[in-house]
Amino acid sequence: MPELPEVETIRRGLVAALCGQRILSAELRRHDFRRKAQADMEGHLSGRGLSGISRRGKYMIFHFEDGGEALLAHLGMSGRFLYFPPGAGGGDGRHDHLVLHMSGGGRAVFCDPRRFGFVELVPEEKLPTHPALAVLGMEPLSGDFTPQALLRVLKGRTSIKAALLDQGRIAGLGNIYVCEALFEAGISPFRMAGSLGKAEGDKLHAAIRAILERAIAAGGSSLRDYVHADGSVGRFQEHFSVYGRTGQPCPRCHLRRGGVVSRKVQSGRSSFFCPSCQE
Ligand SMILES: [Zn+2]
Structure with missing residues (x-):
């Protein structure tokens, strides 16, 4: 999608x-x-x-x-x-x-x-x-999307993964960019949404912004159907750290700790993450 x-x-x-x-x-x-x-x-x-x-x-x-x-x-x-x-x-x-x-x-x-x-x-x-x-929540590239605003919408006992996918909290994020942003922030997709501290909120906010901006600069990710208006393909899939990379070495911790990308189904969607460095 x-x-x-x-x-x-x-x-x-x-x-x-x-x-x-x-x-x-x-x-x-x-x-x-x-x-x-x-x-x-x-x-x-x-x-x-x-x-x-x-x-x-x-x-x-x-x-x-x-x-x-x-x-x-x-x-x-x-x-x-x-x-x-x-x-x-x-x-x-x-x-x-x-x-x-x-x-x-x-x-x-x-x-x-x-x-x-x-x-x-x-x-x-x-x-x-x-x-x-x-029903749509905040635009993650708008000025309203601050670390404080992110922590406010991440309240509750649902998983951080499900909360970030919830279009009523933040609009526009899907499975790919949520997996990539949580990896970049070093946060496990299984954490409770309301359990993030201020430093983690700052990291996740910066990661969401950075991933979206890099993905737009690369013209998006072409996995199946998606093409640009002129029919050409996006290239961000070449830069995925965890999405679709089950069993591959973790780009952050493999050399130090031997981390390997893992996949688990979470509320019906695949979560890709590194169990060694996402806490
Ligand atoms: Zn790792």
Whole structure:
């Protein structure tokens, strides 16, 4: 599933390719996503000038010059948002559900084989109270995300792993970046969320920021379906310390203590960690 760095990378690619152009026409080829798309979406998108694309957690929001309905998009498990420049083929496959024909001659295409994602028109003023967005917690790259704020949302007797995956506490983190951030901070995924001290909170805060920033700089992680808006792949998977590396030497402590990366299933998800140096 695309996490914050992947969605942010796609957003940046689409902003560069599309913003300032008008949608000449829109084709919605199916409506039956996880949230049903409006039947009259095509008419509501055609002719409008795209002014910007923002991100909230793993959601992208397309904003228009007229300030009317925005287009809210979620990529689900396997969704892609691709841009095909003028003259390039593509965008007519059976999983290409929404095609935007742009005034610059290119096409933007929402493609989602498993249809866990969705596209939906939402009036700008209703975005903050939209059920998908209203429940989201802090943005980990925003100014609100401080070590103190992190410790505040990590209260409670759930595991630190489950708390960091909870989109209502922090928006945009998924399994990959939670495993990597906990490793970088030297904190076991099995610790209780409320048990972190101030120094550990500082370390975890810095690790989350650093991992996300490095992952965005690398264009995200391409494991299965994820590609950039231009179809190219991310490279952060080449820099994983623990994710998917069961049995490999721990990059931090193998030489000193012989640590080896371990995998355990925790609330239905794989946790990758080093039992020797994550405490
Ligand atoms: Zn280790």
